[in-house]
Amino acid sequence: MTQPLTKAGRRAAVRLRTLALRRAISAMDFVVTGTLHRRTKSCGRTGCKCADDVAERHGPYLEWTRRRDGRQRLTVLTPRQAALVESAIANRRQIEQLLAEWDLITEEEILLDDPKSL
Numbered sequence: 001m002t003q004p005l006t007k008a009g010r011r012a013a014v015r016l017r018t019l020a021l022r023r024a025i026s027a028m029d030f031v032v033t034g035t036l037h038r039r040t041k042s043c044g045r046t047g048c049k050c051a052d053d054v055a056e057r058h059g060p061y062l063e064w065t066r067r068r069d070g071r072q073r074l075t076v077l078t079p080r081q082a083a084l085v086e087s088a089i090a091n092r093r094q095i096e097q098l099l100a101e102w103d104l105i106t107e108e109e110i111l112l113d114d115p116k117s118l
């Protein structure tokens with residue numbers, strides 16, 4: 001059975017964890033919000049195969065939607081851009097999780113000295 005950590009031990013554990021959080025965040029390059037969709041479309045031209053057969057629809061088109069200045073933006077991407085956006089969206093989600101964890105351990109650290117706030 002492990003012994004409970006002393007205050008100094010808990011502080012040291014928090015410092016180590018925040019160091020790991022900072023390193024994880026600083027290792028990321030691209031970060032964006034939004035959603036990536038892979039869509040096929042029918043063109044509406046008379047006689048085109050896409051009108052009756054889902055498998056004959058045009059595309060797929062790689063569409064990135066996100067909010068900018070309070071408005072929804074949509075951009076059709078190249079496969080290379082889509083790969084970057086996909087990775088940047090994953091980075092954004094991971095940073096949000098890391099920040100939530102950082103927030104919690106910061107609260108613990110700050111409240112360590114004040115039993116009245118518990």
Ligand SMILES: [Zn+2]
Binds near residue numbers: 042045049050
């Ligand atoms: Zn068509």
